[in-house]
Amino acid sequence: MPGRKGSPEAENSPRRAGGRRTAGRRTDRNQDSTDTAGGRSAGRAKKKPKRGAKEKVLWATAGCTALAVLGGGALYYRLNSNINTFDGDALSKDRPEAAAPDAQGRTPVNVLMIGSDSRGNGNSDLGGGGDGGARSDTAILLHVYADHKHAVGISIPRDSLVTIPPCKLPNGKWTKEQTNVMFNSAFSVGDSDQGNPACTQNAVEKLTNLRVDHTIVVDFNGFASMTKAVGGVQVCLPNDIHEGDLNPNLGRKGKLLFAKGKQKVEGQSALDYVRVRHGIGDGSDIGRTKRQQAFLSSLIKEVKSRGMDPTTLLPLADAATKSLTVDPGLGSAAKLLAFAMSLKEVDLHDVKFLTVPWRYEGPRVALVHPDVDQLWAALKADRTIDGQDASVPADAGSATPGSPAGEAPPAPTPASDAKAAEVKVSVLNSTGETGLGGRAAETVKGAGYTVTSVGNAVGKPRSTTVVEYGTGERTSAEAVAKLFPGATVQPGGRGVSVVLGHDFAAAGPASATSPAPGGAATAPAPLPTSVSGSARSADDDPCANLSYG
Numbered sequence: 001m002p003g004r005k006g007s008p009e010a011e012n013s014p015r016r017a018g019g020r021r022t023a024g025r026r027t028d029r030n031q032d033s034t035d036t037a038g039g040r041s042a043g044r045a046k047k048k049p050k051r052g053a054k055e056k057v058l059w060a061t062a063g064c065t066a067l068a069v070l071g072g073g074a075l076y077y078r079l080n081s082n083i084n085t086f087d088g089d090a091l092s093k094d095r096p097e098a099a100a101p102d103a104q105g106r107t108p109v110n111v112l113m114i115g116s117d118s119r120g121n122g123n124s125d126l127g128g129g130g131d132g133g134a135r136s137d138t139a140i141l142l143h144v145y146a147d148h149k150h151a152v153g154i155s156i157p158r159d160s161l162v163t164i165p166p167c168k169l170p171n172g173k174w175t176k177e178q179t180n181v182m183f184n185s186a187f188s189v190g191d192s193d194q195g196n197p198a199c200t201q202n203a204v205e206k207l208t209n210l211r212v213d214h215t216i217v218v219d220f221n222g223f224a225s226m227t228k229a230v231g232g233v234q235v236c237l238p239n240d241i242h243e244g245d246l247n248p249n250l251g252r253k254g255k256l257l258f259a260k261g262k263q264k265v266e267g268q269s270a271l272d273y274v275r276v277r278h279g280i281g282d283g284s285d286i287g288r289t290k291r292q293q294a295f296l297s298s299l300i301k302e303v304k305s306r307g308m309d310p311t312t313l314l315p316l317a318d319a320a321t322k323s324l325t326v327d328p329g330l331g332s333a334a335k336l337l338a339f340a341m342s343l344k345e346v347d348l349h350d351v352k353f354l355t356v357p358w359r360y361e362g363p364r365v366a367l368v369h370p371d372v373d374q375l376w377a378a379l380k381a382d383r384t385i386d387g388q389d390a391s392v393p394a395d396a397g398s399a400t401p402g403s404p405a406g407e408a409p410p411a412p413t414p415a416s417d418a419k420a421a422e423v424k425v426s427v428l429n430s431t432g433e434t435g436l437g438g439r440a441a442e443t444v445k446g447a448g449y450t451v452t453s454v455g456n457a458v459g460k461p462r463s464t465t466v467v468e469y470g471t472g473e474r475t476s477a478e479a480v481a482k483l484f485p486g487a488t489v490q491p492g493g494r495g496v497s498v499v500l501g502h503d504f505a506a507a508g509p510a511s512a513t514s515p516a517p518g519g520a521a522t523a524p525a526p527l528p529t530s531v532s533g534s535a536r537s538a539d540d541d542p543c544a545n546l547s548y549g
Contacts, residue, residue: 079333082321090168090198134195136187145390158184167199222323236543245279282549308344377524420448430457462501
């Protein structure tokens, strides 16, 4: 993704510059000789009057098109030569299942984005680590929803205490599982200058129970080059920043690096911005993560303002791929470009960033339960952080199953405008089987709704579950119906009522976050406002929410 390829910090990889230059010269010579030959042939053909202006334009257009095609081919060749891939066999054999397509055949995508701090590939000149091996202080799990119109990036603090499953070493052996260790230590397993992105991916899958579809690693060089390729990125500082803030070991204040307020940065200055953590807030990595999220938001805004097309993306990819390592599934220019182009319909406001729920545990960071579990469950169910189901098309309200023919759907109330707890639901059991009402009520309460009553329905037993709604309650009824796969929605009575059918009895017990029959996931409990309310949108003010403490 273009936004992420500008992600803070990055990974190293050996280059093959000589091969690229040779390929470029061959293309130029071939083009020159072709143009020359074409000119001689045209001159010998026959004498005729000077070409008119219209004909000159046509010839010029044809020539530019030919050059663009040849140039594009050379660029693709160079990009393919640039890209490094890591060993796919180093991924865990015990991985979460891949996400299933929704009813429209669309599939969500999870992309792990890693920033690598390595002294190799010239990174030491830009501030890369002075010690051997590679480290990763930046990791963001980007969830692109099935509709490809929403995305959320979840920052995982480097000091988070997690379990790292067995990982493959450079010599082919596998490590033992490690518990209660720092998250960023996964990238250093094996102590190589290239880092261990497969191990970090294994750790993220273990932590989230989400299948990571792609992993992208960028080092300092790649990051600096990308910011230059887009002409700089607008950032903001809450106060003046000096050399001593970037390097506390300097022992003095040093010269001014950034003045307070908005400014545009690129190259080394962009790298300094995303790396600095002292002199702002509490000087923690958490605060630095907030500024990195603000930087990525501005980078995405800059790229989208230029147009999500090959004209914009190819130069950006050319800058990025010189210092890029990816999983085998993204190991070509065509695949990278296709993935980036698939995000062109995502609106800036629908790109969110947040940090995984956390708390300090001594000098380290502990993840907060059950908040973090609800976050992973929401992504697994393809729910946006405000509780909406991204797998449902925007116009689905006009074709709700069970609606009477010809009924004009009332104007829906956005889910974000009404808290789930304010939706009052009654549960009625129409099957005659005891215990089902209580089980259904637990499912409803587990999703955050308020259950007002549980009882038996009158009339004939129903074969399928129906959610009935009164005036103005249709949107709430549709949300509740998603807790019961196969349920239909129809008007009737007051408020929202779940009338259980034999399909619910046959389904057996199901929790609010476990897969429902047929592989569909029931709705998880809503995220706490402490999590959803802290998210940054890509169109937010670049001066807002820049530090912690």
